[in-house]
Amino acid sequence: MSGGDYVHKLKASVKTALLASAIALGANPAMPATVPAPVPEEIPIGLLVDISNGQTLFSREEHRRFVPASVTKVMTAYTAFKLIDEGKLRPDARFAYSQELEDAWYNEGSNMFLRAGEQPTIGQLLLGITTVSGNDASVAIAVAATGSLDSWLELMNANATQLGMRDTHFGSPNGFPDGGQTYTSARDLALLGEAITQRYPSLYHRYFGHRTLRWRDITQANHDPVTGRVDGADGLKTGYTREAGFTFLGSAKRDGQRLVMVLAGSPDGGLRDRTARALLNWGFDEFERETVIPGGAKVGDALVQDGTSESVTLETGKPVVVNLARGQEDKRIDMEIRYRGPVQAPIAAGAEIARLRLTLNGELAMEVPLVAGADVPKANALQRVVNAWKKWLA
Numbered sequence: 001m002s003g004g005d006y007v008h009k010l011k012a013s014v015k016t017a018l019l020a021s022a023i024a025l026g027a028n029p030a031m032p033a034t035v036p037a038p039v040p041e042e043i044p045i046g047l048l049v050d051i052s053n054g055q056t057l058f059s060r061e062e063h064r065r066f067v068p069a070s071v072t073k074v075m076t077a078y079t080a081f082k083l084i085d086e087g088k089l090r091p092d093a094r095f096a097y098s099q100e101l102e103d104a105w106y107n108e109g110s111n112m113f114l115r116a117g118e119q120p121t122i123g124q125l126l127l128g129i130t131t132v133s134g135n136d137a138s139v140a141i142a143v144a145a146t147g148s149l150d151s152w153l154e155l156m157n158a159n160a161t162q163l164g165m166r167d168t169h170f171g172s173p174n175g176f177p178d179g180g181q182t183y184t185s186a187r188d189l190a191l192l193g194e195a196i197t198q199r200y201p202s203l204y205h206r207y208f209g210h211r212t213l214r215w216r217d218i219t220q221a222n223h224d225p226v227t228g229r230v231d232g233a234d235g236l237k238t239g240y241t242r243e244a245g246f247t248f249l250g251s252a253k254r255d256g257q258r259l260v261m262v263l264a265g266s267p268d269g270g271l272r273d274r275t276a277r278a279l280l281n282w283g284f285d286e287f288e289r290e291t292v293i294p295g296g297a298k299v300g301d302a303l304v305q306d307g308t309s310e311s312v313t314l315e316t317g318k319p320v321v322v323n324l325a326r327g328q329e330d331k332r333i334d335m336e337i338r339y340r341g342p343v344q345a346p347i348a349a350g351a352e353i354a355r356l357r358l359t360l361n362g363e364l365a366m367e368v369p370l371v372a373g374a375d376v377p378k379a380n381a382l383q384r385v386v387n388a389w390k391k392w393l394a
Helices: 069-085 098-103 123-134 136-147 149-162 184-199 201-207 269-285 379-393
Strands: 004-013 044-052 055-060 213-215 218-221 233-241 245-254 258-264 287-293 300-303 311-316 321-325 332-341 352-360 362-370
Touching: 044 069, 044 184, 044 269, 055 269, 055 321, 069 123, 069 136, 069 149, 069 184, 069 201, 069 245, 098 136, 123 136, 123 201, 123 213, 123 218, 123 233, 123 300, 184 201, 184 233, 184 245, 184 258, 201 233, 213 300, 233 269, 245 269, 258 269, 269 287, 300 352, 300 362, 311 352, 321 352
Parallel strands: none
Antiparallel strands: 004 332, 044 055, 044 258, 213 218, 233 245, 245 258, 287 321, 300 311, 311 362, 332 352, 352 362
């Protein structure tokens, strides 16, 4: 039997508010909430995503490429976190900062002001990157970890590919102007924000969200406009060049719900900062979370090929939770089960084998994985003959 795309349509009425947006990362732009997102037209690129469920709350030009400037350093931090997690880099390891690096990077843009002969730890370099946006610290950690900038950039770009950042390339570890080699998109930065906060939470909390950093007798402030000013905000990174304008990748968490936001191309730093704070607060205040389907709920069946059973139940692995715009009227949600099938046995219980799509008025509202509700072993020769006979009779 040849495989094909199977679609099972379901219907469900829910007494809730209008679904606010497209939920899956990479889905269609969000529908407006009752209170419009506080992002002025002067800021050409913006995105707000609830990574707790993948829901996009606000989107403007999310796939448009732009120069991220110092927001590049979030990928440098992510790359270091990954190496630390793999045991290939130690936070307490020291790096001898060279005269060559000082000559190239001392006082070159935002700086930790490292001097030749100093031996900062990897952890101190990370704080220099995440807190004061040190161009010198970014290059230092690249050389310390891999021996060369080229090797480090290979890791950065490999990580971007692994995360699905399709509109991103890195030509430097710090975002310093490089003739357009470094570029990204708001959607890609949201993927990066999700990855660094969710995959390495302890390292994230250890190195992001500090308000000041002192190195030798120099104390500098973090330019992050939301940490300490928005409830639950804890990072991430600002960026600015004349070419790129003012950019920010930020995040906040309240009651288990984490939002990630991106603003890019703002003509003014103050406008970017005010908008960042307003957008995060809007994301928390103008929506209410509601469980549409409980975890472990059976929502349908999928056909099975060469298994001891001709079908397997499909269940939600976890509760399906959506952010609903406050003040909207009740609406009907249509559901579809989609999978490529029949699904080949053997199938393990809990394996993701289908997707559940929820739509509202023809607009994609949510897409979540569905898992097999039971094991389906591979049929033996006799069982396959019986199954084939049943199909022929049917």
